[in-house]
Every structure is written in structure tokens, then in C-alpha cells.
Amino acid sequence: MSTAERVVFEHVTKRYPGTGKGNPGAVEDLSLEGPAGKVCVLVGPSGCGKTTSLKMVNRLIEPTSGRILIGESDIANRDVIDLRRGIGYVIQQVGLFPHQTVGENVATVPRLLGWDEVRRRARADELLKLVGLDPGRYAGRYPSALSGGERQRVGVARALAADPPVLLMDEPFGAVDPIVRERLQNELLRLQERIAKTILFVTHDIDEAIKMGSLVAVMQVGGHLAQFGTPDEILASPASDFVARFVGADRGLKRLALVRVGALELRPAITARVGSDAADARRRAAADDFRYVLVVDDDDRPLQWIHPDRLPAEGQVPATDDMAAAPLFERQTTLKDAFSMLLASDVQAGIVVDGEGAVLGLVTADMIGERMRQAS
Amino acid sequence: MIDFAWLADHLDDLLGRLAQHFVLAAIAVGVGFVLSIGMSIAALRRPRLRTTLVTISGVIYTIPSLAMFAALVPVTGLSTLTAEIPLTLYTLLIFMRNILAGLDAVPAEVLEAADGMGYSSRGRLRRVELPLALPLVIGGVRLASVSTIGLVTVSGILGDRFGGLGFFIFEGYRRSFPTEILLGAIPSILLAVVVDVVLVAVQRRLTPWSRSNPADRGPAQGLPQAMGSSV
Numbered sequence: 224m225s226t227a228e229r230v231v232f233e234h235v236t237k238r239y240p241g242t243g244k245g246n247p248g249a250v251e252d253l254s255l256e257g258p259a260g261k262v263c264v265l266v267g268p269s270g271c272g273k274t275t276s277l278k279m280v281n282r283l284i285e286p287t288s289g290r291i292l293i294g295e296s297d298i299a300n301r302d303v304i305d306l307r308r309g310i311g312y313v314i315q316q317v318g319l320f321p322h323q324t325v326g327e328n329v330a331t332v333p334r335l336l337g338w339d340e341v342r343r344r345a346r347a348d349e350l351l352k353l354v355g356l357d358p359g360r361y362a363g364r365y366p367s368a369l370s371g372g373e374r375q376r377v378g379v380a381r382a383l384a385a386d387p388p389v390l391l392m393d394e395p396f397g398a399v400d401p402i403v404r405e406r407l408q409n410e411l412l413r414l415q416e417r418i419a420k421t422i423l424f425v426t427h428d429i430d431e432a433i434k435m436g437s438l439v440a441v442m443q444v445g446g447h448l449a450q451f452g453t454p455d456e457i458l459a460s461p462a463s464d465f466v467a468r469f470v471g472a473d474r475g476l477k478r479l480a481l482v483r484v485g486a487l488e489l490r491p492a493i494t495a496r497v498g499s500d501a502a503d504a505r506r507r508a509a510a511d512d513f514r515y516v517l518v519v520d521d522d523d524r525p526l527q528w529i530h531p532d533r534l535p536a537e538g539q540v541p542a543t544d545d546m547a548a549a550p551l552f553e554r555q556t557t558l559k560d561a562f563s564m565l566l567a568s569d570v571q572a573g574i575v576v577d578g579e580g581a582v583l584g585l586v587t588a589d590m591i592g593e594r595m596r597q598a599s
Numbered sequence: 600m601i602d603f604a605w606l607a608d609h610l611d612d613l614l615g616r617l618a619q620h621f622v623l624a625a626i627a628v629g630v631g632f633v634l635s636i637g638m639s640i641a642a643l644r645r646p647r648l649r650t651t652l653v654t655i656s657g658v659i660y661t662i663p664s665l666a667m668f669a670a671l672v673p674v675t676g677l678s679t680l681t682a683e684i685p686l687t688l689y690t691l692l693i694f695m696r697n698i699l700a701g702l703d704a705v706p707a708e709v710l711e712a713a714d715g716m717g718y719s720s721r722g723r724l725r726r727v728e729l730p731l732a733l734p735l736v737i738g739g740v741r742l743a744s745v746s747t748i749g750l751v752t753v754s755g756i757l758g759d760r761f762g763g764l765g766f767f768i769f770e771g772y773r774r775s776f777p778t779e780i781l782l783g784a785i786p787s788i789l790l791a792v793v794v795d796v797v798l799v800a801v802q803r804r805l806t807p808w809s810r811s812n813p814a815d816r817g818p819a820q821g822l823p824q825a826m827g828s829s830v
Contacts, residue, residue: 306717318706
């Protein structure tokens with residue numbers, strides 16, 4: 224795989240004749256850098272110039288002023304056909320060639336670059352596998368025989384065919400239903416972990432931007448860059464009223480989706496193995512303001528919660544089925560999911576377990592609230 | 600009513616006239632196709648040229664065929680050219696409309712994807728636009744062929760050496776001999792039907808991709824739009 228290249232906008236302006244500043248699709252003095260190997264999302268309402276900005280990178284639209292660099296080189300000095308063959312391009316309606324098979328579609332840029340038939344075929348098969356389509360089943364089909372999600376995957380495979388350092392994606396998942404969109408988003412994120420391309424991704428959906436972007440550029444009508452930063456920065460401290468309104472009143476909740484349980488300092492659980500000394504467990508529970516005791520098995524896997532009053536004064540910790548040991552979190556669980564599960568549970572603490580299911584500690588709703596306040 | 604003995608005597612004539620009919624039609628359709636492809640490509644991104652060419656070919660189409668054959672005799676004499684010029688000119692409107700409709704119907708997102716991936720404009724035309732226009736283009740060939748096969752009979756007005764099967768119709772009419780009229784009429788109808796069936800097969804062969812989608816099954820649906828009622 225080739226190395227990814229950064230994409231830099233330097234004071235890029237695009238005006239359309241006759242209508243002056245602020246017309247839909249115009250871009251005003253845009254400067255930002257999409258770092259190599261990262262997903263940089265351009266997000267904003269329609270007419271904010273996000274698609275115009277994207278299309279200036281492969282010169283489907285030429286800027287009025289300013290310059291765009293890929294790596295260190297100014298794209299204005301490149302041959303436009305060469306430039307485009309070196310940039311992956313995915314659009315909302317996919318634009319597969321209906322008269323060519325899936326395999327031929329994927330091999331489009333390799334064919335334009337003059338690769339021989341054998342190499343093209345091998346590359347098409349490799350890419351179909353990469354996007355999760357079995358080449359044996361799909362390579363010979365025509366696009367009309369594919370579902371929307373399959374077409375979009377083929378579109379991504381086609382864009383990656385010549386291993387371009389930069390990928391442009393213009394609302395790539397805008398035309399598929401929400402369930403398929405969610406799956407395609409996850410697939411792209413997993414794919415990106417392997418290919419590490421520089422991706423410029425355009426969307427009007429702030430949730431998609433937050434999910435997909437390492438960096439998010441919020442644009443507003445008139446083509447102004449309203450804010451450029453990590454998703455957490457944008458949600459935690461919107462730079463203007465426009466950004467605050469655009470990200471929505473629930474931005475606090477949205478931030479929860481960005482942080483995982485592993486980022487919290489876990490509260491130690493008061494655990495007691497079945498058959499251990501009940502009096503000792505009661506003593507430890509009394510010393511802690513979260514009173515419940517977590518009964519665990521010999522491998523420290525949670526069995527159930529028990530209130531100290533229900534522990535016998537002497538003797539052993541019993542194996543009751545008093546209160547289910549739930550909810551269970553892993554380190555990778557997002558705070559959003561964790562918070563949601565806590566709201567629905569009897570005990571106001573979630574149990575964090577490791578890969579083997581052994582208890583690591585507890586998370587409470589207060590801890591999540593505290594974390595959100597710290598970071599803002 | 601039908602004089603079978605006469606028919607049996609004239610089977611050789613029939614084959615000769617059939618071949619002549621086919622050749623007269625094929626030349627007109629072939630030349631008309633090449634001219635129309637060139638004009639359509641030239642007109643594709645030039646709206647004013649496009650309007651001019653479509654208008655001119657439309658006006659030509661309205662000229663009655665007998666009148667056009669007759670008008671050319673003082674210029675080109677009783678030559679093959681006199682037969683072929685009108686036959687060819689009448690195909691232009693059919694071809695231009697279908698070719699342009701086919702090129703217009705290429706989805707915008709397909710063109711955008713082609714541009715974004717680095718097709719040159721010539722490469723895009725050759726590898727993307729023309730192949731996708733093919734169902735309507737072949738639809739144009741079908742229409743032009745059938746209509747030209749009909750018109751070839753009219754060129755019989757120019758004399759014995761022309762008209763293909765139309766010769767029998769004219770002569771049968773002159774001699775008030777219905778058997779001869781039928782000898783011209785029925786084979787010319789059959790010729791048109793056979794040519795159309797062959798072209799449908801050619802289209803299926805050339806556009807396998809349009810078969811996998813039941814909603815887009817070639818020219819049958821496209822034709823009414825392409826050849827509008829303004830003819």
C-alpha cells in the first residue's frame with residue numbers, strides 16, 4: 224500500500240460569477256489541513272461549500288484563488304487527468320458503470336493506467352475481498368443486480384483500485400437506509416485501520432461527522448469554516464452560536480459516544496467470593512459509601528449484587544440469586560451506551576469486566592457526569 | 600386471383616429484386632448512420648449546433664419522398680445517387696434523435712464518476728457514453744432500417760434499375776396485375792420484419808448488461824420518447 228499524503232487548503236476561495244459572496248456552493252478563504260492517514264470530515268448545511276471544497280481537490284471544480292496541496296505539491300501544477308487517477312473518488316449515487324461488470328468497474332483506474340488484464344483482475348478480486356464481497360460471486364455481475372449497500376462497497380473498492388494516497392468521499396452513505404449506513408460506516412472505519420488513507424469525507428449529518436472524523440471541519444453557508452477540530456473539541460466547546468446550533472442541544476450526549484469506559488478511572492468494587500467470610504464483606508461494605516457487595520466466582524467473574532443487610536452476620540457469603548450482576552461493560556463500551564444501560568438498571572453502577580469476564584471495577588452515572596464536566 | 604404459374608416463372612426476378620432492395624436500403628442506413636454519429640457527437644456539447652442539425656433533419660423528414668426523388672432527377676439524373684440521397688437523408692432525423700437521446704440518458708453520476716476517476720473526454724465518450732447509449736442507438740438503426748426498406752419501393756419511380764421490390768408494385772399496378780403487386784409487397788414486408796428481428800438479436804448480444812435489469816430492457820421502451828410525435 225502506498226503512503227498516505229496530507230491534503231492542505233491554503234486560503235482557497237471559490238466564487239461563482241454574477242452572484243457575489245455568500246451564494247450556495249461558494250467557498251470563502253478556506254484554510255485547513257487533512258493530516259496524512261486520517262479521516263477529515265467536512266460537515267455543514269446544504270449550500271455551505273463542502274462539496275465544492277471536495278471537488279476542488281480533484282479539480283472537478285477549479286478554485287477562484289488560493290491553492291491546494293497534496294503532500295508538498297500544488298495540484299494546480301499537475302496534469303488534471305493524472306491527478307484524478309491518483310485520487311480515489313466516491314459519490315453518493317456511486318456512479319457505477321451499468322454496462323460493465325463489478326470486476327470491470329473496480330478495475331477502471333488500473334485499466335486507465337494501462338495495467339495488463341491479469342494484474343487488473345487480481346487487483347479487482349483483492350479489493351472486492353477487502354470490502355467484504357466474494358469475488359467469485361460478485362465480480363461477474365452487473366451493477367443492476369446489486370443492492371444499494373453492495374453498490375456502495377463496490378464504489379469504495381473502485382476508488383481504492385490504484386492504491387491512491389488520498390480518498391475523496393462525497394456523502395458516500397447518504398443514499399442507503401439507516402441500518403445499512405451504520406454497517407457501512409463501521410466497515411469503512413475498520414477498513415481505514417488497515418489502509419490508513421487520507422480521507423476527505425463530506426456529509427451534512429453531524430452524527431456521521433463525529434463518528435467518522437479524526438478531525439471535523441464545520442462549514443456554514445457562505446463557505447466559511449466555522450470550526451476545525453477533533454469531534455470532542457467541537458462538541459465540548461463550539462466556537463460560535465452557529466456551531467452550537469448545528470451540533471445540536473444534545474451535544475453533551477453526543478460527546479458520550481466519543482469516550483469509552485476504559486478512559487475513566489474506575490471505582491474499585493467491593494467483591495466477595497462465594498464461601499468467603501460474610502462478616503468481613505459486611506465490614507468492607509460499611510466502610511464504602513456505595514454499599515452493595517458484588518459476589519464473584521473463583522475467577523473473579525461477577526455473579527450477583529447483594530445488599531450488606533442481607534449478608535449473614537457470621538459464616539459464609541451465600542450463593543443467592545438476589546440481584547443480577549448487571550449491567551456489564553467492557554473497556555471499549557462507549558459512555559453513551561454505558562449511561563443508557565445505567566439508566567435502565569436497578570443498581571446505579573455498572574460492572575467493568577476484562578476479556579475473560581473478571582471484574583475490573585465499577586462505573587457510576589456520577590462518574591460519567593464528572594468526566595464530561597472535566598473535559599469541557 | 601393469384602397467378603401461381605406466373606409467380607413460379609418469376610422467382611429468379613424476385614431474388615434479384617430482393618437483393619437490390621436490401622442493398623439500396625443498407626447503403627442508405629449505413630451512410631446515414633455514420634453521418635449521424637458524427638453529427639451527434641459534434642452537436643452533443645454544442646446546444647446551438649444541435650438545434651440547427653435536428654431542425655434541418657426534421658425539415659428534410661417532412662418532404663414527401665416522391666417529390667424528393669423527382670426533384671433530384673434534374674441534378675443527379677437517373678442514377679443510384681438519386682435513389683440514395685433521399686433514402687439517406689430520411690434516416691438522419693431518426694438516427695440523430697435516438698443517438699442524442701441515448702447520450703442524454705447517461706446518468707449524471709456516471710459521468711461525474713468517470714470524470715473523477717480520470718477519463719479524458721474522448722475516453723469517456725468512447726468507453727462510457729457511447730456504450731451506454733447503445734440500446735437507443737440500435738433502436739434507431741431498427742427504426743431507420745424498417746422505414747428505409749419501405750421507402751426503397753418508392754424509388755421504383757426512377758425506373759427499372761431502382762425500387763427493389765417496388766418495381767413489381769409499380770409494374771403490377773400499371774398492368775393491373777394483382778399477383779405482381781403482391782410479389783413486391785409481401786417480400787418487402789417480410790424483409791423489414793426479418794431485419795428488425797436480427798437487429799433485436801444484435802442488440803441483446805451487444806448489451807448484455809441491459810438484460811439483467813428488467814426495468815431497462817433496451818429500445819422497445821426508449822423509442823417512443825426518442826422519436827417523438829413532432830416528426
